[in-house]
Amino acid sequence: MASIQCEIRSRPVSSGTELTGVVWAPEGAQGNYRFSVASRGSGGTSNIVQSGFFVLQPHQPKIVGSVVVNSGSGSSFAAHLSVQAEDGGMCGAKA
Secondary structure (H helix, E strand, O other): OOOOOEOOOOEEEOOOOEEEEEOOOOOOOOEEEEEEEEEEEEOEEEEEEEEEEEEEOOOOOEEEEEEEEOOOOOOEEEEEEEEEOOOHHHHEEOO
C-alpha cells in the first residue's frame, strides 16, 4: 500500500488567498480526491467543490485543486481535502 500524503497550501495573491490541494506518495498511486472550500465575506458566501481522479508518479507532488478566496477584513474560509487511493490508502487535510 502506498503511503499517500496530502496538504492544503496557502499563499497570498493580489486578489486574496490562493488555496491549493496537493497529493504525493513515495511510490506511484492513483485514486480519487475531493477538495472543498466554503468562504464568507462582505460580498456573500461561496461553496466550491473540485473532485476527480489522479495518477501520481513516485515522489512527484500533484496539484489536485486550486481556489482563490477573498482575505479582506471580515472574510473567512474553511477548506477540506480528502484523498482515497485505489490501494486503500487515505489522507485528509484542513485549512
